[in-house]
Amino acid sequence: MKVITIKKDNKNSPLEECFGKAKFFCFVHEDSCKIEFVQNPGKDLIKHSGKKAVEFLHSKGATSVMSGNYGITVKKMLDRYKIQTVIIPTKYKNLFQILRKLNHNLS
Amino acid sequence: MARPIKQRKILSPYSEVSFFPGGKNNSDADSVLFLAEEFEAIKLIDYEGLNQSKAAKLMKISRPTFTRIYKRARIKLSTSLVEKRTLKLSGKNIYYSGNWQKCLVCECIYNIVNKSNKEGCPLCNSYNFVNIANPN
Numbered sequence: 001m002k003v004i005t006i007k008k009d010n011k012n013s014p015l016e017e018c019f020g021k022a023k024f025f026c027f028v029h030e031d032s033c034k035i036e037f038v039q040n041p042g043k044d045l046i047k048h049s050g051k052k053a054v055e056f057l058h059s060k061g062a063t064s065v066m067s068g069n070y071g072i073t074v075k076k077m078l079d080r081y082k083i084q085t086v087i088i089p090t091k092y093k094n095l096f097q098i099l100r101k102l103n104h105n106l107s
Numbered sequence: 108m109a110r111p112i113k114q115r116k117i118l119s120p121y122s123e124v125s126f127f128p129g130g131k132n133n134s135d136a137d138s139v140l141f142l143a144e145e146f147e148a149i150k151l152i153d154y155e156g157l158n159q160s161k162a163a164k165l166m167k168i169s170r171p172t173f174t175r176i177y178k179r180a181r182i183k184l185s186t187s188l189v190e191k192r193t194l195k196l197s198g199k200n201i202y203y204s205g206n207w208q209k210c211l212v213c214e215c216i217y218n219i220v221n222k223s224n225k226e227g228c229p230l231c232n233s234y235n236f237v238n239i240a241n242p243n
Binding site: 002064066068069070071072075079082083084085086087088089090091098101102103 | 118119120121122151155157165205213214215216217218219220221229230231232
């Protein structure tokens with residue numbers, strides 16, 4: 001399962017640059033070709049929001065995360081859990097563009 | 108002969124190469140050249156909130172060297188802000204922590220989790236990539 005960090009829970013949502021501070025995650029289930037919007041449980045935390053988010057994604061079975069920037073602790077945790085880190089260039093403005101790149105069924 | 112400059116360790120690659128003031132793109136001569144090590148120093152101290160000795164350890168350099176890099180970074184950053192000049196990132200004398208690749212099709216940067224498993228780009232599935240673990 002691939003995870004994309006976003007600001008709103010819809011397909012036209014802008015992407016979130018900072019992994020831990022993302023309001024929502026978009027789960028892309030490659031097997032069933034379905035997408036799912038899930039709230040980040042650590043979004044309102046002042047400290048360790050990234051840590052909470054990684055633990056949550058690990059429990060959900062994420063294999064790859066896509067965001068703009070990762071903190072030191074987050075990067076270490078992702079490596080430990082063997083979750084692939086993807087840095088998306090800023091030329092991709094919203095989730096729709098990413099899903100199109102992933103050749104995902106948007107219907 | 109002087110000792111060659113030791114390579115600095117960068118934790119994660121950066122996707123952008125330039126920052127423009129108000130969307131204005133200055134000529135190359137007017138832009139401020141911001142080294143990757145200076146970018147990393149600002150990130151570790153001001154963004155991550157680490158102290159200088161911890162940040163120096165992460166970059167695998169001595170604390171006095173880190174202080175010099177950080178001081179230089181702040182001068183360049185303030186020059187760019189005050190004089191409204193483009194900040195151009197350059198990656199010299201650095202190496203990245205981990206095995207990173209850059210897709211030449213979609214330009215995304217990703218790390219290799221399973222070395223034996225040869226997979227394409229996680230975003231566009233392309234096999235057209237370059238290894239950027241050591242960009243020198």
